[in-house]
Amino acid sequence: MNTWPVLVVGAGKIGRTIAALLASTGDYHVTIADRDETALAAARRPGVATERVDLADEEALVAVLRGKKAVLSAAPFFLTGTIARAAKRAGAHYLDLTEDVASTREVKALAAGANVAFAPQCGLAPGFVSIAGNDLANRFDRLDTLTMRVGALPRYPTNALKYNLTWSTDGLINEYCNPCEAVVDGEKTLLQPLEGYETFSLDGIDYEAFNTSGGLGSLAETLSGKVQSLRYLTVRYPGHRDIMRMLLTDLGLKDRRDLMRDVLETAVPITRQDVVLVFITASGGRADQREQMSSVYRVTAQDFAGETWSAIQITTSAGICATLDMLREGKLPAAGFLKQETIPLPQFLANRFGRVYAGGGAAGADHTSARAAA
Numbered sequence: 001m002n003t004w005p006v007l008v009v010g011a012g013k014i015g016r017t018i019a020a021l022l023a024s025t026g027d028y029h030v031t032i033a034d035r036d037e038t039a040l041a042a043a044r045r046p047g048v049a050t051e052r053v054d055l056a057d058e059e060a061l062v063a064v065l066r067g068k069k070a071v072l073s074a075a076p077f078f079l080t081g082t083i084a085r086a087a088k089r090a091g092a093h094y095l096d097l098t099e100d101v102a103s104t105r106e107v108k109a110l111a112a113g114a115n116v117a118f119a120p121q122c123g124l125a126p127g128f129v130s131i132a133g134n135d136l137a138n139r140f141d142r143l144d145t146l147t148m149r150v151g152a153l154p155r156y157p158t159n160a161l162k163y164n165l166t167w168s169t170d171g172l173i174n175e176y177c178n179p180c181e182a183v184v185d186g187e188k189t190l191l192q193p194l195e196g197y198e199t200f201s202l203d204g205i206d207y208e209a210f211n212t213s214g215g216l217g218s219l220a221e222t223l224s225g226k227v228q229s230l231r232y233l234t235v236r237y238p239g240h241r242d243i244m245r246m247l248l249t250d251l252g253l254k255d256r257r258d259l260m261r262d263v264l265e266t267a268v269p270i271t272r273q274d275v276v277l278v279f280i281t282a283s284g285g286r287a288d289q290r291e292q293m294s295s296v297y298r299v300t301a302q303d304f305a306g307e308t309w310s311a312i313q314i315t316t317s318a319g320i321c322a323t324l325d326m327l328r329e330g331k332l333p334a335a336g337f338l339k340q341e342t343i344p345l346p347q348f349l350a351n352r353f354g355r356v357y358a359g360g361g362a363a364g365a366d367h368t369s370a371r372a373a374a
Helices: 013-025 037-043 058-065 077-090 101-111 128-137 169-177 240-250 257-267 311-328 345-350 354-358
Strands: 004-009 028-034 048-052 070-073 093-096 117-119 142-154 180-184 187-191 198-202 205-211 229-236 274-286 289-300 302-304 307-309 365-373
Touching (some): 013 028, 028 037, 028 058, 037 048, 058 077, 070 077, 077 101, 093 101, 117 311, 128 142, 128 274, 142 311, 169 240, 240 257, 311 354
Parallel strands (some): 004 028, 028 048
Antiparallel strands (some): 180 229, 198 205, 302 307
16 A cells, blocks of 8 residues: 655644654655744654645645645644645645534535545544444434543642643633534534533542533534434533633633633643543433443553653544544545544544554553443
């Protein structure tokens, strides 16, 4: 199989991880593009070339994409349209990590009639959680509820928020402020962020979970008419939600997102000692019984290629790299719009990147499934 030349757009934490994972296989010629020379310098490694490009300049992106098989966007959501249009013009497959609903609609429109694949939302949530959630849903003859909970958490929380920054601050704020897609009583609807509060325990650790935006991807559309209740919740340690609601709602920082970003990035340190937790539950009918089934996935930070990579870097990058790998191998449609939940879970977990969720590959992981009569 030929080596694929690909472009990774965005030299931040996730972009650098994607480039490193792909380059380590020897099956990809990887170029990483950004306008920030400092970020590019940090991304340079054997097998990874760099290109200084203004990511908001569509013409410049088209030029650097000529001859590339695919572009993988790890850029901010507001650049999605520009990068996707450049990919279509250059004839390159397009993959991204965005959780932004409006951006994904734009990508879907561009995919109509395209002769290359457009695969947005290939990260953790949306992304892997859509694949795993749909797999659990398909085990039921009649699906009543599907609840997907995902958290990127510090392993050793010490501050009042019980949280450390592990990924995009802008993306985090969007999740906490934007309306949340859901299905309630069989009808697609929008719920308020930070509501839908619940608590649960796993292996003796207490957690809270609440509505956040973007994590469902296209799953609400896919399961429309098939499920009575579908929700996506973010997982945190108890007490986090109340502080965030005070900052965003009571103090009005949801209307001053630049200030909120400055507050978080100034006061809350980053950590690479994190854990990604995915906890999915579904209930419904199987044959003549009503049952509940659950799946739990855990991935922790690890050392790879001479660096310590956080769990959120590993899990997010694994999703988009696995999708690219399956495109390269001819296991996914090579044209049009690709929904993540159409990827079979066993195929994803068998991939050399996707298997990090099943306890193998580049990161340590723990996966358990349970089934019980409800």
